[in-house]
Amino acid sequence: MIELKKFSYWYPGTEQSALDRVSLSIAEGEFIGIVGANGAGKSTLCYALSGFVPHFYNGETEGQHTFNGQDMASLDLGQLAGQVGLVFQNPFNQISGARFTVREEIAFGLENLGLPQNEMRARIDEALELVNIQDLAERSPFSVSGGQQQRIAIASILAMQPRVLVLDEPTSQLDPDGTRDVFTALSKLVSTRKITVILAEHKLEWLATFCDRVVALGGGKLRAEGSPQAVLSSEQMLRLGVGRTQYSEAAARLLRTKQLPVTLEQARKALK
Amino acid sequence: MRGGSIYIERSSGLHRLHPLTKVALTALCFASAAALPGLPWLLALFVGLLLPLAIWGRLTGAFLKACLLVVGPFVLSLTIIQGFFSGGETVLFNLGRFVFTQEGLLAGLTFAARLLVALGGTLLLMQSTPQPHLMQALTERGFPPRIAYVVLTAIQIFPSFQDRAQVIMDAQQARGLELQSGLLNRARLLLPMVGPLILGSVMDVSERAMALEARAFSSPARKTSLNTLADSLLQRALRWLLALAAAALLLWRLWSALQ
Numbered sequence: 106m107i108e109l110k111k112f113s114y115w116y117p118g119t120e121q122s123a124l125d126r127v128s129l130s131i132a133e134g135e136f137i138g139i140v141g142a143n144g145a146g147k148s149t150l151c152y153a154l155s156g157f158v159p160h161f162y163n164g165e166t167e168g169q170h171t172f173n174g175q176d177m178a179s180l181d182l183g184q185l186a187g188q189v190g191l192v193f194q195n196p197f198n199q200i201s202g203a204r205f206t207v208r209e210e211i212a213f214g215l216e217n218l219g220l221p222q223n224e225m226r227a228r229i230d231e232a233l234e235l236v237n238i239q240d241l242a243e244r245s246p247f248s249v250s251g252g253q254q255q256r257i258a259i260a261s262i263l264a265m266q267p268r269v270l271v272l273d274e275p276t277s278q279l280d281p282d283g284t285r286d287v288f289t290a291l292s293k294l295v296s297t298r299k300i301t302v303i304l305a306e307h308k309l310e311w312l313a314t315f316c317d318r319v320v321a322l323g324g325g326k327l328r329a330e331g332s333p334q335a336v337l338s339s340e341q342m343l344r345l346g347v348g349r350t351q352y353s354e355a356a357a358r359l360l361r362t363k364q365l366p367v368t369l370e371q372a373r374k375a376l377k
Numbered sequence: 378m379r380g381g382s383i384y385i386e387r388s389s390g391l392h393r394l395h396p397l398t399k400v401a402l403t404a405l406c407f408a409s410a411a412a413l414p415g416l417p418w419l420l421a422l423f424v425g426l427l428l429p430l431a432i433w434g435r436l437t438g439a440f441l442k443a444c445l446l447v448v449g450p451f452v453l454s455l456t457i458i459q460g461f462f463s464g465g466e467t468v469l470f471n472l473g474r475f476v477f478t479q480e481g482l483l484a485g486l487t488f489a490a491r492l493l494v495a496l497g498g499t500l501l502l503m504q505s506t507p508q509p510h511l512m513q514a515l516t517e518r519g520f521p522p523r524i525a526y527v528v529l530t531a532i533q534i535f536p537s538f539q540d541r542a543q544v545i546m547d548a549q550q551a552r553g554l555e556l557q558s559g560l561l562n563r564a565r566l567l568l569p570m571v572g573p574l575i576l577g578s579v580m581d582v583s584e585r586a587m588a589l590e591a592r593a594f595s596s597p598a599r600k601t602s603l604n605t606l607a608d609s610l611l612q613r614a615l616r617w618l619l620a621l622a623a624a625a626l627l628l629w630r631l632w633s634a635l636q
Contacts, residue, residue, distance in 0.1 A: 161587055186593035198581050199588040202530035204509055212603035214591075219598030222605070229603075261592065 106301055107131040107154055107269065110169035114149060117164045123149040125325040126168065133268070134299035136292065138312035138333065141322035142346030147305040148194075148273050150322060154303055155191040155271040156182060187218055190267035194274040196254035199261070200246045207249075207257055208233075208242045214265045232264035235290040251278040259287060263294070269301045270294070276308060284308060288315050309350045313337050313367035321345060338365040382508045383443070383500075391434030391505045395608045396514040399502040401619035402430075406498025408623035410491040412630035416483065419490035427497040434505045443500050444493060452489040459485030513602050522600060526589075538578070545573050 108131070114124040124146050131137060131154070141147045152158040159166050160182045170177040172185070193199055204210045208229055215225045233239045236256040241249055246257050255278050262270065270291070276284040292315050294300045306312055312319060312333060319336040321329040323345040329336045336342070338353055349357070352372035353365040359376065366372040386392075391399075406427070413419050431440035460469075465480025502511075512525040549569055555562065 155591070157587055157590070161590060181595075181597075182590050183593060183595035183597055186591060186596055191587070191591040193584060193588060195584060198584040199591075201526075201589065201592065203512070203526055205507055209509065209603060214593050216601050216603060217593035217596045217598070219596070219601050221601065222603060225601070225603050258588075265593065 106133050106173060108169065108171045109153065112153065112168035112170050113166065114153060114158055115165040116149075116162060119164075121325075123325050124153060127153075127322075127325075127327045129320060129327060129330070131269075131301060131303065133301055134295060136295045136302045136315060136317045137304070138316035138319040139303065139305040139322065140307070140309065140312065140319060140337075140342070140347045141305075145322040145345070146325040147322055149325070150320075151191065151271050151273040151303065151305050153177075155189045155269070156180060156185045157191065160185075186214075186267075187265065188267055189269045189271065190262035190265055192259050192262050192270070192272040192275045194277050196251055196258045196278060199258035200254060202247075205245060206243050207238065207246050210246045210257060211261045211264050214261055218265065228264045228266065232260040235263055235293070236260045237286045252280060252283050255279055256283065256287070259290075263290070266298075267300070269303065271303045273305045274307065275304070276306065276311070284311060291315070309337055309348065310352065310368070313350050313352075314369070321347060334364075334367050334371070337367045383503050384507050385436060385439055385504050387435045387505070389434045389436075389505070391430060391436070391501070393607065394505075395606055395612050395616075396502075396506045396511045397518070398612045398616050398619075399506055400511075400514075401616040401623075403498040403502045405619045405623040405626075407495050408626040410495035412626040413491075413494075414633075416487045416490050419487065419494050422494055423490070423497055427494070427501060430501055434501065436501070436504050439504060440497075440500055443504070444497060447496055448489060448493045451492055452486070455489050456482055456485035459488065510604070510606060513604070514606055516600070517602070517606075526594075538574075541577065542570070542574050545570060545577075 107129075109127050109129045111126045111128055112124060113122045113126055115122050127146075127150065129150075139147050139150055149158060152162065153170065156172065156177050158164065159170075159178055160180075166178075172180060172189070201210060201213045204213055211229045211232055212225050215228060220228070229242075230239075233242055236259050238253065238256045238260060241253060241257070246254060249257070255275060259272070259275055272291075276287055279287065288311050291302045291304070295302055304312070304316070314333075316333050318331065319329075319333045320327060321336055321342065328345055329339065329341055337347075337350060342349055349365070350367045352369055353367055356362065356366050356372055356375055362375065366375045406422075409422055410419070413422065428437075428440075431437050434440075460477045460481040461472075461475045463478070463481040463484050465478030467479035469477045469479055469482065471477070508529055512520075512529050516522050516525050549566075554566060554569060
């Protein structure tokens with residue numbers, strides 16, 4: 106679906122590449138986690154996977170970058186928006202500011218796609234339910250908390266029903282319940298609709314529980330790739346500044362085992 | 378009131394009118410403000426049309442208050458300036474060398490009344506119409522969506538901009554910046570306050586633009602709307618009537634001036 110082959114990217118006016126010969130192949134219906142310390146290139150990779158690099162940020166690129174077999178540079182952002190959704194870290198900047206209510210805010214993207222009213226209403230109700238904010242539907246998007254704004258931003262993109270959903274640290278402002286709601290909704294979308302989800306995140310426990318595959322970045326390079334168990338339990342994660350899940354930490358202190366658990370379930374089994 | 382707009386939510390006939398009908402009414406108010414010959418005509422229009430519309434829209438208090446707040450200072454300044462400096466025969470009183478005339482007073486009041494009529498029409502439109510609905514009505518008639526978006530967000534995002542300014546002010550105070558002292562000191566401290574506000578906003582622009590693109594803002598599809606704006610044959614006819622009346626007034630004024 107999305108393929109990067111030895112893909113490098115330089116932001117305009119910079120000498121140091123933000124992504125350095127990254128090769129990554131993402132198939133339909135995968136749930137992929139991206140981990141890395143601050144400045145590792147997670148956001149840039151998210152922008153590349155959603156087409157904002159090179160369409161929005163000019164800069165220089167090298168290598169191959171394709172979406173459904175077509176060169177990403179040859180595609181138009183307006184057309185891509187219906188197929189690839191991007192959610193950012195800062196919820197405030199994602200509120201369009203052009204609508205009075207949360208319901209209308211979610212409709213903004215659907216109106217731009219030219220959908221009929223009945224379909225819009227159905228999609229809005231579904232998106233509100235998916236991120237559990239039905240009670241906010243008639244509120245102003247500016248009168249809610251940061252966490253609620255982030256759920257609105259996610260719902261706004263979910264309602265557009267993209268084939269690929271890229272999320273750059275979407276749960277940074279969410280409490281544990283909110284984080285669980287978002288991960289559960291994303292997991293449901295992957296299993297029921299075969300949507301591809303790509304998620305950059307520091308909350309490793311959630312990635313370990315929900316992702317099919319984890320990609321680790323460091324200094325713009327792809328450093329590790331594989332199952333959450335294989336990647337997140339490795340020593341390399343400590344060197345990259347990614348850290349480990351709390352379950353791995355606990356097991357590392359309590360057990361003498363090479364294969365550290367990364368999820369609660371695995372930790373429970375290991376500690377028995 | 379929502380966001381930075383002055384819209385007031387009410388259930389009224391005025392609120393239910395199609396936004397373009399109210400735009401046509403506002404156009405008539407502007408044309409009347411420019412064309413009507415004297416104070417009695419202007420006041421009659423305000424009392425005979427705008428005030429009943431405000432009552433119909435259940436906006437009387439807010440409407441009159443806004444008129445007073447905006448036009449009040451103009452009435453005061455215009456009557457003083459015109460009263461003292463536009464000349465005239467009938468002297469009302471003297472202040473040293475300066476003479477305050479009845480003709481000047483009338484000229485000042487007439488000018489203020491013109492403002493009142495134009496502003497009154499605009500206020501009724503803005504207080505009874507959600508701005509997104511107004512922009513929807515305009516874009517459905519071919520108004521560029523990008524311009525509509527810029528206008529709308531400028532209105533809606535203003536309170537959030539104020540919130541950000543408050544956060545910066547609090548942060549600077551927490552670092553020991555003294556903001557409570559005299560006027561001169563406050564002026565000197567403007568840079569550490571305004572600098573981060575402007576820089577932060579400029580940095581946000583890029584992410585905001587990306588977020589808009591992610592919401593298919595530049596999609597080639599023909600845009601649709603979640604809400605349908607109720608319209609009728611009667612309202613369409615009324616709009617034409619109001620527009621014709623506005624044009625007729627302006628033409629009459631032009632013809633009078635040329636005579």
